[in-house]
Amino acid sequence: METKPKSPSSQPDIETLATGEYKYGFETAVAYDSVRKGLNEDIIRELWEKKGEPDWMLEYRLKAYRHWSKLEKAQAEPKWANIKYGPIDYDEICYYSAPKKMPKLESLDQIDPEVRRTFERLGIPLEEQKLLSGVAVDAVFDSVSVATTFREKLADLGIIFCSMTDAIREHPDLVRSNLGSVVPHTDNFFASLNAAVFTDGSFAYIPKGVRCPMELSTYFRINARNTGQFERTLIIADEGASVSYLEGCTAPMRDENQLHAAVVELIAHDRATIKYSTIQNWYPGDKEGKGGIYNFVTKRGKCAGKGSKITWTQVETGAAITWKYPGCILQGDDSVGEFYSVAVVNNHQQADTGTKMIHLGKNTRSTIVSKGISAGVAQNSYRGLVRIAKQATGARNFSQCDSLLIGDRCGAHTFPYMEVKNTSSRIEHEASTSKIGEDQIFYCKQRGLSTEDAVNMIVNGFCKEVFRELPMEFAVEAQKLLGISLEGSVG
Amino acid sequence: MSGNNNDKSKIIPERKRTMLEVKNLHAGIEGNEILRGIDLKVGIGEVHAIMGPNGSGKSTLAQVLAGRESYPVSAGNVLYEGKDLLAMKPEDRAREGVFMAFQYPVEIPGVSNTYFLKAALNAVRKYRGLEELDAMEFLKLVKEKAKFVDLDEALLTRPVNQGFSGGEKKRNEIFQMAVLEPKLAILDETDSGLDIDALRAVADGINKLRSKENATIIVTHYQRLLNYIVPDYVHVLIDGRIVKSGTKELALELESKGYDWVKELADKVEMSA
Ligand SMILES: Nc1ncnc2c1ncn2[C@@H]1O[C@H](COP(=O)(O)OP(=O)(O)O)[C@@H](O)[C@H]1O
Ligand SMILES: [Mg+2]
Numbered sequence: 001m002e003t004k005p006k007s008p009s010s011q012p013d014i015e016t017l018a019t020g021e022y023k024y025g026f027e028t029a030v031a032y033d034s035v036r037k038g039l040n041e042d043i044i045r046e047l048w049e050k051k052g053e054p055d056w057m058l059e060y061r062l063k064a065y066r067h068w069s070k071l072e073k074a075q076a077e078p079k080w081a082n083i084k085y086g087p088i089d090y091d092e093i094c095y096y097s098a099p100k101k102m103p104k105l106e107s108l109d110q111i112d113p114e115v116r117r118t119f120e121r122l123g124i125p126l127e128e129q130k131l132l133s134g135v136a137v138d139a140v141f142d143s144v145s146v147a148t149t150f151r152e153k154l155a156d157l158g159i160i161f162c163s164m165t166d167a168i169r170e171h172p173d174l175v176r177s178n179l180g181s182v183v184p185h186t187d188n189f190f191a192s193l194n195a196a197v198f199t200d201g202s203f204a205y206i207p208k209g210v211r212c213p214m215e216l217s218t219y220f221r222i223n224a225r226n227t228g229q230f231e232r233t234l235i236i237a238d239e240g241a242s243v244s245y246l247e248g249c250t251a252p253m254r255d256e257n258q259l260h261a262a263v264v265e266l267i268a269h270d271r272a273t274i275k276y277s278t279i280q281n282w283y284p285g286d287k288e289g290k291g292g293i294y295n296f297v298t299k300r301g302k303c304a305g306k307g308s309k310i311t312w313t314q315v316e317t318g319a320a321i322t323w324k325y326p327g328c329i330l331q332g333d334d335s336v337g338e339f340y341s342v343a344v345v346n347n348h349q350q351a352d353t354g355t356k357m358i359h360l361g362k363n364t365r366s367t368i369v370s371k372g373i374s375a376g377v378a379q380n381s382y383r384g385l386v387r388i389a390k391q392a393t394g395a396r397n398f399s400q401c402d403s404l405l406i407g408d409r410c411g412a413h414t415f416p417y418m419e420v421k422n423t424s425s426r427i428e429h430e431a432s433t434s435k436i437g438e439d440q441i442f443y444c445k446q447r448g449l450s451t452e453d454a455v456n457m458i459v460n461g462f463c464k465e466v467f468r469e470l471p472m473e474f475a476v477e478a479q480k481l482l483g484i485s486l487e488g489s490v491g
Numbered sequence: 492m493s494g495n496n497n498d499k500s501k502i503i504p505e506r507k508r509t510m511l512e513v514k515n516l517h518a519g520i521e522g523n524e525i526l527r528g529i530d531l532k533v534g535i536g537e538v539h540a541i542m543g544p545n546g547s548g549k550s551t552l553a554q555v556l557a558g559r560e561s562y563p564v565s566a567g568n569v570l571y572e573g574k575d576l577l578a579m580k581p582e583d584r585a586r587e588g589v590f591m592a593f594q595y596p597v598e599i600p601g602v603s604n605t606y607f608l609k610a611a612l613n614a615v616r617k618y619r620g621l622e623e624l625d626a627m628e629f630l631k632l633v634k635e636k637a638k639f640v641d642l643d644e645a646l647l648t649r650p651v652n653q654g655f656s657g658g659e660k661k662r663n664e665i666f667q668m669a670v671l672e673p674k675l676a677i678l679d680e681t682d683s684g685l686d687i688d689a690l691r692a693v694a695d696g697i698n699k700l701r702s703k704e705n706a707t708i709i710v711t712h713y714q715r716l717l718n719y720i721v722p723d724y725v726h727v728l729i730d731g732r733i734v735k736s737g738t739k740e741l742a743l744e745l746e747s748k749g750y751d752w753v754k755e756l757a758d759k760v761e762m763s764a
Contacts, residue, residue, distance in 0.1 A: 443597035447611035461601025
């Protein structure tokens with residue numbers, strides 16, 4: 001993922017298209033400060049000490065850990081998803097790994113030059129003057145945030161945008177009263193694990209009536225070997241506030257699988273709006289299915305206030321396995337939840353992704369648009385829950401789930417769950433499955449387009465309703481990524 | 492495009508050069524030979540009509556020339572501007588100036604007609620070493636060409652062929668042709684599904700695109716289109732073979748006598764083969 005502007009006229013990534021390789025797969029040599037691998041209460045204490053957190057955080061972590069270990073003994077990971085993988089040994093994972101040169105950053109100049117170069121190669125220069133003027137970035141490298149740009153500028157408006165570590169230190173009350181309020185530490189196996197061991201992530205607070213003047217974004221990079229990334233993001237939009245948030249991620253190419261178990265919580269108060277966009281481009285593993293990131297993520301937003309709105313837009317192209325269901329709890333009357341998703345799987349990738357829309361308030365509305373694309377021998381499942389509570393009178397949901405198959409060895413599956421507890425609400429569900437036709441590709445080629453460009457164009461057309469929800473630069477990037485992910489999928 | 496032709500025509504000014512030469516072409520699908528030995532020579536600046544009853548192999552011929560992989564060629568060869576056409580990838584044939592208007596134009600949901608055409612034109616231009624057109628230049632070109640075939644401008648921003656009426660699809664094909672300016676245009680049943688006004692508009696467009704530099708193959712099973720676009724030659728295709736060739740009068744003869752008349756000829760060809 002890159003947020004760097006590119007000249008539109010240049011030949012767009014023909015080279016990358018032709019080689020089709022994961023271009024973010026390099027590794028950076030940096031000295032690490034890590035805790036020994038394995039997971040137990042001592043390790044959690046060690047991690048907590050290293051981070052210099054207040055006592056309540058230790059309690060929080062231990063409570064989560066104890067819950068998690070009960071689950072671990074019982075059945076470990078949830079088994080209901082349509083994904084297959086071998087057992088995960090949680091004692092073989094390192095839960096904290098930070099680049100060594102980590103003084104308390106007074107300025108962005110103090111970042112380890114290797115880390116800075118890494119982000120530059122990824123198209124995320126960590127110097128404010130080089131960044132797109134409209135985007136503030138929090139850069140997370142393995143377990144820690146290494147830089148947050150435009151902090152002061154945002155602070156002038158009362159906006160807090162910083163790493164979770166800094167937020168716990170500098171805004172403990174805000175964090176303490178909201179952390180776990182949308183995704184409790186008992187929510188699910190991976191959320192419990194995250195609550196026990198999360199090391200960093202981003203925090204944003206937009207005060208009453210403030211529209212955040214720039215896109216906020218976090219860029220996650222896994223670099224260290226045998227390390228899990230467990231980040232935690234918390235975004236709060238106070239009454240009438242609005243914010244658009246972007247998230248991107250990459251990892252080196254490795255033969256072993258690495259675990260990424262993040263939790264994101266969003267809270268929108270009265271009339272506040274939060275738009276959360278993700279371009280997920282973790283290393284997907286090689287063509288034979290070796291290696292790749294396990295992306296087991298819990299993301300949920302709470303429309304706490306009247307007339308509030310939360311929009312999730314995701315473009316999931318990477319990861320060996322994706323397990324995520326960004327959802328909305330529509331608690332405030334007249335609140336709105338939206339979910340726009342493109343999930344692409346190629347070769348041996350697996351995705352089980354969708355959303356949960358929980359209607360609690362009156363006249364709440366939700367929209368779900370899911371576009372699943374499968375190629376190679378990959379399996380793609382949409383799993384969505386729409387629940388309309390008894391008191392949520394006049395609630396509305398519209399869901400549209402489309403699947404596109406490339407070739408005939410891949411699969412698409414749809415699992416919609418609908419529960420409506422009152423009679424004044426209405427749910428509409430549409431679903432379709434189609435194949436990229438040989439006739440469509442031939443038509444494009446007859447007009448002079450290459451096979452790659454033809455597939456790219458057809459797939460991008462299929463995803464249009466989702467892409468138009470993305471901020472401009474992200475949409476361009478998403479289109480390119482899609483092309484790269486599907487490279488070689490049509491003969 | 493035409494620049495190239497000009498250069499060449501300076502070298503051989505008088506005689507009509509051959510643009511396309513099809514020799515003993517056999518093609519089909521597995522276990523079913525559809526084209527059974529086609530011979531056809533199209534000179535630069537000429538218009539050829541290929542007529543024949545339904546199922547005789549007209550569309551197959553058009554698609555094989557355009558490079559459709561689902562109809563493998565089992566024998567024969569095709570020279571296009573002296574080059575081995577069958578050795579070229581379909582997209583390279585297009586970039587070299589071969590255009591086929593589809594009998595059944597394909598829908599591409601979510602991709603706007605203009606976006607599609609801009610990508611196509613720029614791919615062709617790039618191949619020919621020309622600068623890609625920017626958005627403004629392209630828009631100007633598109634507006635001008637849309638007028639050419641009287642295409643409703645609303646169709647420009649709609650997804651390619653999606654929800655277009657039969658007539659709109661055909662018009663859109665000729666519009667694409669006008670933008671891409673091919674050297675060899677193969678029009679497969681472009682007249683079918685058109686009402687008389689649309690037919691006139693489309694024929695008008697095709698006639699305006701006709702020049703000394705390019706050639707056109709009109710595939711049709713009605714002679715109606717040929718009232719508007721007068722061909723230099725007419726060929727009758729029956730059961731995968733050209734059984735009779737002639738000038739424009741042949742089309743009229745076919746109209747009055749029907750295909751049964753040439754079918755008998757075809758049987759004779761068959762027996763002598
Ligand atoms: N993909 C296909 N599979 C089976 N038969 C085909 C296929 N394409 C064409 N044919 C057959 O080949 C013959 C010629 O078809 P076509 O070229 O479309 O004829 P025309 O355009 O002259 O009507 C027909 O008998 C048709 O059924
Ligand atoms: Mg036909």
